[in-house]
């Protein structure tokens with residue numbers, strides 16, 4: 001069995017009801033697909049700390065408020081991920097891709113038009129079920 005990678009994932013909700021997605025760099029796992037920003041939880045970090053750090057590093061926002069959304073475990077051929085997924089209900093700053101990634105703010109109804117990693121279908125269903133956040 002492959003190792004389990006704990007990933008902090010943020011569904012950033014803007015006051016106009018749009019959520020933030022970013023395009024994964026081509027050279028990474030699931031490169032070219034859209035994702036909710038986030039990344040691996042490092043040793044000694046809580047998931048909230050990891051998410052706050054990753055959103056600062058990746059999309060330049062400062063997280064001020066979080067609420068749990070869902071936990072999705074998904075087995076890819078090369079690894080198994082635990083996507084520990086949180087609503088980001090409050091934040092400061094203007095989002096931009098600090099690693100050169102394209103970003104987009106999208107309506108819930110438009111999420112289906114973007115190609116996400118396979119694990120994300122379950123996240124999108126959880127967003128719909130928990131809406132409005």
Ligand SMILES: Nc1nc2c([nH]c(=O)n2[C@@H]2O[C@H](COP(=O)(O)OP(=O)(O)OP(=O)(O)O)[C@@H](O)[C@H]2O)c(=O)[nH]1
Nearest residue numbers: 007009028029030035036037038039040081117119120
């Ligand atoms: N951030 C993020 N990762 C996701 C999503 N869906 C999904 O399957 N993953 C997978 O979760 C794993 C870890 O995410 P990551 O690559 O962002 O980790 P990271 O920011 O720490 O990057 P690093 O590899 O440079 O340390 C990847 O294999 C990625 O494909 C998603 O919506 N957001």
Ligand SMILES: [Mg+2]
Nearest residue numbers: 037038039040
């Ligand atoms: Mg990442």
